[in-house]
Amino acid sequence: MLKYSRQREAIKNFLMTRHDHPTADVVYSNVRTEFPNISLGTVYRNLTLLADLGEIARLRVGDGVDHFDADTHPHYHFVCSECGSVTDLKLKDISGLLEAAAGDFDGLIQGHVTYFYGLCPHCAHRAQKTS
């Protein structure tokens, strides 16, 4: 059975205040201001637990580090190749993707992961000035 823990609550609360999809490390150093003795292990354990419960989402955007998102509604992400920032991306519905993929595939497709990459607004503008 699941027992309440103040650390877990703090982790989830912190995540809900952020929209930049922080990593475990960032969660750790922030929650530490409230729980100076919390350990990285506890942060990882709770992030994994919350993700398994479906209360948060674990994002794997190919940079070798897991990012976490308190917004579990299906939506898309953009990863900046320059600064590494991960942001939400408004996108018209592309659920047609799944059907397109299911086409003549003999197995069972349960979902897909998509993320976009390039230069974020900030880095794109900076590149323009430099060139």
Added chain:
Amino acid sequence: MLKYSRQREAIKNFLMTRHDHPTADVVYSNVRTEFPNISLGTVYRNLTLLADLGEIARLRVGDGVDHFDADTHPHYHFVCSECGSVTDLKLKDISGLLEAAAGDFDGLIQGHVTYFYGLCPHCAHRAQKTS
């Protein structure tokens, strides 16, 4: 300047014979039959080099291990949640995705990564019999 190396050639040749997107470790143990003294480090260095040159593709499908593909034509992949196999997926053109995403995004979208997950044909059929 880039110098020829028999190890690098063997690594690329091996990759071209495989369509199951092997990991560095699998490349290592196979190339080892031809070069018993090759080291994992050399395999990693060459895979990274070849990927940077665009001669092979590095696939990050969220399982924590990099997979490599000698087929650099843009195409999609399917990852089996059960057995972890990574296979190619025939898919109608979905390049509309990029434009859809570019919509009102203020930065520069250079590409996207998409992979599908679920049960591969083999695991799907096995699940059916069991239930």
Added chain:
DNA sequence: TTCCTTGCAAATCGTTTGCATAATG
């Protein structure tokens, strides 16, 4: 001979885990 590449081992990095103790139900 120059400088890239290798093999080896040690180092890094993100993440997980074992264990004794603290907190929850």
Added chain:
DNA sequence: CATTATGCAAACGATTTGCAAGGAA
């Protein structure tokens, strides 16, 4: 009291890196 959660540190697995020696141009 029964159990889950924590803090700490050690363990892990994948990948990278420093270095001296080997091989290509």
